[in-house]
Amino acid sequence: MRCLVLPLLVSLSPAVLVLLQLPDITTTHEGHWEDYKYGRQDHHSCSWKCLLFTVQWPAGFCQSLNNESLCRIPPSVNNWTIHGLWPLRAQKCCNCWPMFHSDIQELEGELDERWPSLLKTRSSFKFWKAEWEKHGACAACVEGMNSPLRYFQIGLKLHGQFDFHKALEDAGITPSCERPYKVAEVHSVLAPLLGDGHVIQCVTDEKEREVWFQVKIPLSHNLTLGCDHHGDTDGDPVVGSGPEREPHPAGHPCPPQIPFYYFPIDHQQPKRPCD
Template identity: 75%
Template sequence: MWCSVLPLLVGLAPAVLFLLQLPDHTDAQGVNCEDYKYGRQDSELHDKKHPCSWKCLLFTLQWPAGFCQFLNNESLCRIPENVNNWTIHGLWPLRGRSCCDCWPMFHSDVQELEAELTEYWPSLLKIKSSFHFWKDEWEKHGACAACVEGLNSPLRYFQISLKLRRQFDIHKVLEAAGVTPSCERAYKVPDVRQVLAPHLGDKHEIQCVKDHKDRQVWFQVKIPLSHNLTLGCDHHGNIDGELESRSYPGRTPPPGHPCPPEDPFYYLPIDHEQPQRPCD
């Protein structure tokens, strides 16, 4: 029964879609196709976690020059020539580790979006194609979001993600405020948050990694969203670290940590020739 049942969600009646979004607090294992199809919430699911028990998503943007800093192996990182801006890391429902793996994704699902995805959601790893990056994100996170009507197919999931990327054009916002990439100038979290808060809400998180000089380097921004993609959803903790770390060979712990508010951090420039050593 682990098959192509999730696409049936598109045709579900509003009442059933409502049931699919009711919270559940049971275990995260063993949800089968029938549960997704009919949104069961009775005693049959006592030991199962409902696929739409999550309340918040994180839309995460990464800065390519920062991404390259956390890889242990310098030869792994690449920044395509057409990439000179913030890119999408993912759109992640905040939930447990289990996710329906019964809806595979194929190249034809996103073929019409490929040019835009290649620019705004590229793989920054030499050993992973952009399509495999997208496929991983759909199977690990997108399928969990598919209980929401606007996200209930690979095409819709990636369309919404690209729309959010256009909405949250933080490069433009930062540049207008004089916050630009630099090898010499460092920034403070409160100052950058003040610039971003009117556009991302007060609950966004600025994340850093350490570079080879042991400096805090800006890596990504996490923007919490509710089911209906409005800003400011309350959430506790981080996205599942195990799922996040799987995307990054050459690095064992999950990437990124909140930039310490009292320490300066660097917003490094992009260097396509030396992506991990842009200031050398």
């Protein structure tokens, strides 16, 4: 699969492709990393080669929940939000690097807007903590993500880099209760920005309609666009070894021949934006 390099500038011109400037994105040579806050901890070397950066549409997320009272969309959220940054096919992470509120406190305002919990039963910090323990601790074998602060900083940088909302609007693809879209027309808009390997995912709502839920963007170990993980675009995100947590909502690739809906956000009725 062809790899495109992440652009540093907001403009994603195909003629100007340079590495996203991130601190020391290299794999450690040791089979462990140093956590200077908690001391040395044993850790496997990076067994993963690819990550999925996954963004979700809040109105689609709400359609994935059986209980409509569970969903909430904060008033400040009017755009695509981060679902996660997940290493694929790695060994299980040890539950040995705890995360505290103070670790990401300086990012809290940005995280509340771009990486919020959309469940009433789960605070945003609980969501972030679970993402770190399940996925971030495995990503931490890469220097640029080797702390909770750096891991979430990378997620926020990628979210800014892949802000495709305007590109969709410019192409006439806007949230609607009446007009459905086909995978091909959306893919043609997103491919120049996200590469050919991105996956457009849907959920099926209670009226058996396909509803746009999220986009999965494959990245290589050094955070360049595109990654060959044996033809399995969804892959297997790392599973933590800690206690069971609330599961991610299930999604599936939007069927190519069946139009899907891109529902508008309704902060008052997040589960029923079109009633």
